[in-house]
Amino acid sequence: MLQQASLYGFLxxxxxxxxxWYGIKILTRLFAPYLMRYMSKKMQQKFEGQFGQQQQRQQPTQKEGETVIDKIPNRNTTSNKKVGEYIDYEEVD
Structure with missing residues (x-):
């Protein structure tokens, strides 16, 4: 059995x-500033935390002008003398 849509139901x-649609638009205009303010405060706190952590890592523990070596190179490396035959190359024009 087929039913036809009435004009009243469609309207x-x-x-x-x-x-x-208009209710959502009105509510968005009312609450968007509060939501944006909340999000900006959260982002500001996050950036301040990251900046503070970075500043703590970069604080120098030595005196100004003092030389500090962070890594001492490994001197136990030896070169392999059996690397192959030396071939002299010439440019050909």
Whole structure:
């Protein structure tokens, strides 16, 4: 059995969709500034925390002008003398 949509039901559906659409628009305009302010405060706190951690890592523990070597190179490396035959190359024009 097929039912036909009535004009009243169609208009009612369109009206409900429009009311929901405009209701969301109005609520967004009301609450968007508060949401943006909240998000900006959270981002500011996050950046301040990261900046503070970076500053703590970079604080020098030595006196100004003092030379500090962070890594001493390994001197136990020996070169392999059996690397191959030396071939002299010449450029050909």
């Amino acid at each position: 009612r559906t369109i009206l409900i969709i429009l009311l929901v």
